[in-house]
Amino acid sequence: MKNTFALLVFVLLAATSILGAQDQQCSFLDYDFKPNAGEVPEEYKDEGEIVLEKTIKIEVVAEGEEVEEYLLVHEIIYVNSDEGIENNNKIYTSYGENESILTLKNRVLLKDGTVIELNEDDIEEEIDEETGNKYSYFAVRGLEKGAVIEKVQVLQNDPSFADRKLWFQGSAPVASFDFQLISPKHLVWKFKSYNGLPEVVKHDSLMDDRNVFTVQAKNLPEKNTTEKVANHDVHVQTLRFKLFENLITGARNFYNYNEFAQSFYDRMNNTIDKGGQKAVNKFFRKQKISGNEEDLPYLIENHIKNNIVYNKSFNQNKSLKDVVKNKQANIFDMLLLYAVAFKNYEVDVEYVFTTNRYKWPFDKEFETTGNLDEILFYLPDFDQYIDITNSTIRTPLFQYSLGANDGLFISEVTYKGKSKAVAKVKRIELPDMSVSRDSMFINVDFSAGIEEPKFSSRIRFGGYSGNNFQPIQDFVDKETYKTIMRDIGKNYSADVEDFNVVPKNGGVENLGKKPFELHITANVSDLLQNAGDKYLFKLGQLIGRQKEIYQEKERQLPGDMRYPHSYYRVLTVTLPEGYTVSNPEAGALDFKTVVDGNTIARFLSTPEQRGNVYQIEHVEFYKQSNFPLDHFESFRKVLNAAADFNKLVVVLEKN
Amino acid sequence: MCRITKLLLLFSLVTVGCGQKQSEVFQSMKKKYASSGEIVLVEEDKYTIKNKNGELQIKKESRMETVVMRNFAINRVKDSYRTSDFATVTQHKAYSINAKNKKFKKTLSRESNDNADGIFYDDIRKVEITYPGIGVGSKKVLEYTTVFKDPRLLHPFLFIKDSPAETLRLIVEVDRSVDVEGRVFNDPDNTISYNKEEKGKQVVHTWEAKEVAPFTFERGTPALLHTEPHVALMIKSYDTKTGTVQLLGSVQDLYRYYWGFIKDLNSESDPAIVELVDRITENATTDREKVKALYYWVKDNIKYIAYENGYGGFIPRDAKLVRERKFGDCKDMSSILKEMCHSAGVSNVYLTWIGTSRIPYTYKQLPTPSADNHMIAAYIDKGEIIFLDATDSYSPFGMPSDFIQGKEALIGINENNFKVVTVPIQPSSKNIWQDSITINLEGDKIVGTGNFRLSGYNKVDFVRGLATLNEQKRFAKIKDFTLLGTNKYKLLDFNLKNEFEKDLPLESDYTFELANYLVVLDNELYINPFLKNQSTFEPFDADREKPYFFQNLSTQNHHLTVNIPEGYEIRGVPIPLTLDNKLFYFDASFEQSANAIHLSYQLKIKSNYIYSADFETWNKATQELKQYFKNTLTFTAKN
Secondary structure, three states, X not given: OOOHHHHHHOOHHHOOOOOOOOOOOOOOOOOOOOOOOOOOOHHHOOOOEEEEEEEEEEEEXXXXXXXXXXXXXXXXXXXXXXXXXXXXXEEEEEEOOOOEEEEEEEEEEOOOOOEEEOXXXXXXXXXXXXXXXXXXXXXXOOOOOOEEEEEEEEEEEOOOOOOEEEEOOOOOOEEEEEEEEEEEOOEEEEEEEEOOOOOOEEEEEXXXXXXXXXXXXXXXXXXXXXXXXXXXXXXXXXEEEEEEEEOOOOOEOOOOHHHHHHHHXXXXXXXXOHHHHHHHHHHHHHOOOOOOHHHHXXXXXXXXXXXXXXXXXXXXXXXXXXXXHHOEEOHHHHHHHHHHHHHHOOOOOEEEEEOOOOOOOOOOOOOOHHHOOEEEEEEOOOOEEEOOOOOOOOOOOOOHHHOOEEEEEEEEEEEOOEEEEEEEEEEEOOOXXXXXEEEEEEEEEOOXXXXXXXXXXXXXXOHHHHHHHOOHHHHOOHHHHHHHHHHHHHHOOOOOEEEEEEEEOOOHHHOOOOOEEEEEEEEOHHXXXXXOOEXXXXXXXXXXXXXXXXXXXXXOOOEEOOOOEEEEEEEEEEOOOOEEEOOHHHHOEEEEEEEOOEEEEEEEEEEEEEOOEEEEEEEEEEOOOEEOHHHHHHHHHHHHHHHHHOOOOEEXXXX | OOHHHHHHHOOOOOOOOOOOOHHHXXXXXXXXXXXXXEEEEEEEEEEEEEEEOOEEEEEEEEEEEEEEOOHHHHXXXXXXXXXXXXXXXXXXXXXXXXXXXXXXXXXXXXXXXXXXXXXXXEOOEEEXXXXXXXXXXXXXXXXXXXXXXXXXXXXXXXXXXXXXXXXXXXXXXXEOOEEEEEEEEOOOOOOOEEEEEEEOOEEEEEEEEEEEOOOOOOOOOOOHHHHOOEEEEEEEEEEEOOEEEEOOOOHHXXXXXXXXXXXXXXXXXXXXXHHHHHHHOOOOOOHHHHHHHHHHHHHHHOEEOEXXXXXXXXXXXXXXXXXXXXXXXXXXXXXXXXHHHHHOOOOOEEXXXXXXXXXXXXXXXXXXXXXXXXXXXXXXXXXXXXXEOOOOOOOOOXXXXXXXXXXXXXXXXXXXXXXXXXXXXXXXXXXXXXXXXXXXXXXXXXXXXXXXXXXXXXXXXXXHHHOOOOHHHHHHHHHHHHOOOOOOOEEEEEOOEOOOOOOOOEEEEEEEEEOOOOEEOOOEEEEOOOOOOOOOOOOOOOOOOOOEEOOOOXXXXXXXXXXXXXXXXXXXXXXXXXXXXXXXEEEEEEEEOOOEEEEEEEEEEOOOEEOHHHXXXXXXXXXXXXXXXXXXXXXXXXX
C-alpha cells in the first residue's frame, strides 16, 4: 500500500509549489552507456555475480507550475556463473499509471569485445488492471559467463516526497553505489541513513540552480538472508528521505502527524452519514450480537468478519449501505464500518497507523506519513486491538507483524464542546506471552509391559499458535484435514503405531473463543530400543520438533521470535513395577537470557523420579519478540535447549 | 515445457440452470453437504462443432454454479477462466443469487497475464471475476463462451473438483459429417456415464458424473492426469465437398500436423554456427564425440527462457536466432542442437516430441497434441537411440532427463517417416548414492569423517539444487544432505568435486560432529548405528488410495565404521537382514574387527510406481525395516 492513507487525506503538493522558481530541465535525459563498461577490475574477476557500479539519481525539477520527478537507474553487472546469468537474463521494469519510461537501454558486453544491444521489438508490456501499474520486460540476448550487462533506465515518475527509501544491498554484492538527489534549491529535504550506510553529503555548488545530495557506498556485501530466527529485510543499508520545507512558500514540516490526524479525523466524520449509520444498525440488528460486556470487541469484529469480506480492490461501494448489501469492503469501507459499529455500541476507539515491522519498523525519529501504511483499531477501555483486514484472526490477536512496533494513535478529545483529533506515537504491544501459551500433558504408560508403552498427549495451542491451526479445517476437505492433522500430530509423537489424533475447536468459528487442541494416542514402542538388558526410550521426541540455531557462524543479526510466547509441558512416564530410569538427570536443563535483571527467555526442565513414575516439568518462555544481538548467545542456548531436549533418550532398567 | 502443459490446465469451468429458487436449492444441498464450505452444483462444458461448407466452427459454452454452504466460505468471492489466441473467450456472464433469491448482476472482472509454469511470455490471459453480495446460501454463476481456432487443440474435461460436485458434465453436439471421439481415462469404476443421441443432422455425446467427492491430496502421487478421471476429446475427421479431411486419430495424423511446424526450420544456414561447431568439435574424432560435445555446449550455453505465443508454442525457432539470443525453450534448444549436429556432419539427429512424467498417455492411447508437452532431440547411432534433452543442464550424455523416462518419444525422421520408441527407465545401478563414514565416540559426542558419491540422477538432482544457491545456502544444503542422527549434526568441512563434470560422479569428503545422540551411562555407551534418516521407507497410512511415484530408481550403499572407544568392548552385534520384494531390496550386515564395528547396508528401489495392490507388501516390509533400524550397539567398559 503506497501511502494509501496519506493519499486519503492529503492533497499533496501545495508542498512543492514552485511559485517564482525558474523552469528547469532534467540533467540526465541524455544519459548513455558508460564507455569501457566491459572492463572488469582484476579483483572481481572470480566473483560469480557482482554489481560493479550502480548509480541512482532522482531529480526534482520545476516545469511551469508543475513539479516533475525523474529517475535514473544505471547498473553495470559482471556475470560469471549460471546463477548470475539466471538472475540477470530477464529484466522487468515496473512503473505507475501516470509514469513513463523515457529510456530503456540494455547491452551485453562479452569477453571477446562483442556488444549486443537490446532490440526494441523484444520488449513486452503488461498492465496490472488492479493497481494500474505497468511493466516492461524482456529477456536479455546473448548473455554468457564472463559477460558484463549494462542497463540504463530513465523514468518520469509521479512525484512522491513523503517517504522515499533506497535499499543499497540486494541479492548480489555491490562494488560501488552512487546516489544523487538533485533538487531545486528552495526545497529542503530530511535524510536518514540506516544500518551503517554513510550519511548524505550536500553540494550546493555542483549545479548553479540546484542542490545535489549524494551518498556513496563501496563494497557492500549481499543482503544477509540466511540467519535463522531473524528479521532480515530491515537490516540492509538503506537511505530514507522526505521533503521537509519549501523556502519559497515558507511552508514546512510536511507530512507531519498532527495535520494527518486532523485531516483523517475530519474525513472520517464527514463521510459518516445518517444513511450509513442506519444501514450499520440494521446490519447488527438482523443477527443480534449478545454476550458479556467484555466480549463486545470480539462480538462486533466476529459479526463483521463472518458477513463482510475484505477485498482490497473492491470499488463498487458508494456508501455503507452498499457495503452491507454487497458484503464486500475495501480498506476505507472497512474503516467506516468498524468506526460506525463501535460508535453505535459506545465503544471508544483510537485509530492506530503503523507499518509491517518485517518490511520497515515505524521510526519515531523520522516523522512522515510514510510510517502509516497499516491500520488497526485500538480500544482503550479493553486494551485490545482489532485487525480489520485479516479474516482469520480475532481480538486480542492481530497480525503480529504490526506489533512490537511503534504506531501513531489518533484519538478524539472534546474541549468546550468542540471535538478534535490528537495524535501520539506509542508502542503497539503484542499480547503477552501468556496469551500464546501452549500446554502439553504427555503420558507414557508402560503398565502393560516394558515393550508396550501407551502414549497419550493433550496439547492446547493458545494465541497465535492456535490461530495458525484453526482456520485449516475450513479451507480443505475432510480427508485432507485428517491428513494434515495426522501430520501435525505425528510431529508430537514420531511415526508410531495405532496412532490416533483428535483435533478440537478447529474452524474459524472458534477463533478467539476456544483454544485449538489435539488429543493424541498411540503405541510408542517405535521409540523404544532394546540394548541388552536395558531399554532406551526416546522420550524427548514427544515434545515435537523444535526450532534450533545450532550451526551458525558469528551472529550478525538480532533474534526475532515473531511474538511473545510460552510453553508449559508435563511429561509423565509410568514404568512397569521394578523399573527405574537410570539417567534421570539427563532431563534436567536450565538456560535463561537476562537483560537488565529481567529474564526475557528461559528453558527450565525439572525431572523427578518417584517410585515407578518419572516426571519432567518444563517451563519455556520468550517474553518478547526481539532479542538483542549482545545477548544473543544466551538466547541461542535457551532456544537450543528445547531442541536438545527433543533428543533426550532415557535408559530404563530393571532394579 | 511447451504451451500444451498450460492448455491442459485450462479445464473449463461450466454448467446448466434449473428452475429452482436459490433458497430451495440451498436448503436441499444443506442436508446433503453439511460440512462442506462450498459445493459445485453443476459444471458443464458444451461443445458445438459445426461443419460449415467444409470449415469447422467450434465453440464451447461453459457454465459453473457454485453454492456457498458455510460461513467461512464467503471469502471465496472470485472465479476465473483463461483465454488465449487458440481458445478465445468471446463473452462471459457472471452473477450471484443470495439465499433470499436476490440477484447481483454487477460483477467485477479483471484480466492479467498468466505466465505460469516458468513460461516467460505467452498469449494466455487470466480473467478473474469478483462476485458481490456473497453470503451463506449464495450461488455463484459463471458462463462463458470459448471459440477454438485450431480443431486439434480442444480442452480435456476433468471429472473432479476441489469441492463436492453434484453434476459434472461434458456435452459435444456435433454435425454428423464430423467424426469426434472422447476417450475416458482413470475411471475404472465407471463413474462417468456416457450417452449418445442422434438429433437430426447432429449427434450429441454426453459424459456425466454425479455426486462426485472432492479431490483429496495424498503425498507422492503421480501428476493429476495419472489418477483423476477425465475425458479427452479429439476431432478425427470431417467431410468436405472434395473428400474427407483427416485431422487426428492416429499417430500418423498427429505427425503430419507436427511436421507442418518443422518443415521450414533452419532452411537457411548460419555461417556463425558452422564456425562455432568447428570450434566445439575440434577435438572430437567420432560422430558420437561430436554429438556429445555439441550437446554439452547447448546445455551449458543456452538458457531456458520460453516464449510460447500462439504457434510459437509449437514451432521451434531457427538455430541462428537461438545462437544469437543464447536462450530458448525446449524446441529452440532441440532446433539448435539438431542444426549443429547436422553442420558437424552428423545427420542422424532428429527433433523428437515427448510427454514429461506429468502426461499419462501413450501416443496410441491419445494421438493428439495432449500426448506430449516437450521436445528433445534424438541421436540414432547404429540402432542405439540417445535422447538429448538440453533443457536439463546436468544430465550426462547417454542418460535421458529423468522426467521423460518410460515415456514414448515421437522421433521425426523426415516428412513421411517417424518412429515411436519408449525412453528406457534407467536402472537403479546407474543412480547410486554411496556413503562411507567412520566415527569415533569421544566423551558424549560423536566425531567423524565421511565420503559420499552420487551418480546418475542422484547427482543431477543434487547439482541442480545447488546451482542457484549462495555460499551459505550451499553449505546448508550439503549439511542437510550429509545429516546424521539428529539436527544437532554439525558439518565442519567438505570438498565438493566434479560438480560441473557431467560424466563424473559428484563426490565429497566431509567431517562432522554430533552431540546429544550417544547415550552415556556410568559404564555403558549406546548408539543406534542407522544414522541416516530413511523417511522414504515408511509404511503408508492405512487409508491411502492413490499410487506412490518415484521419479527415479536408485540405490543407496552405506558403510559405517564405529571405532570401539578405548577401554570399552562391544556387547554383540545385530544379526544381518535381507528383504527382497518387487518394490525394494534391502540387505544389511554387521562385522566386527579388532577395534571397530562395520555396518554395511544397501537399499534399492525397484519400481517407479507403488500401486494400491502392493501397499500391503510395502507396509509389511517397511515395518520390518523400521524394526531393524532400531538396533542399538552397546559398548561396555572393560573391568
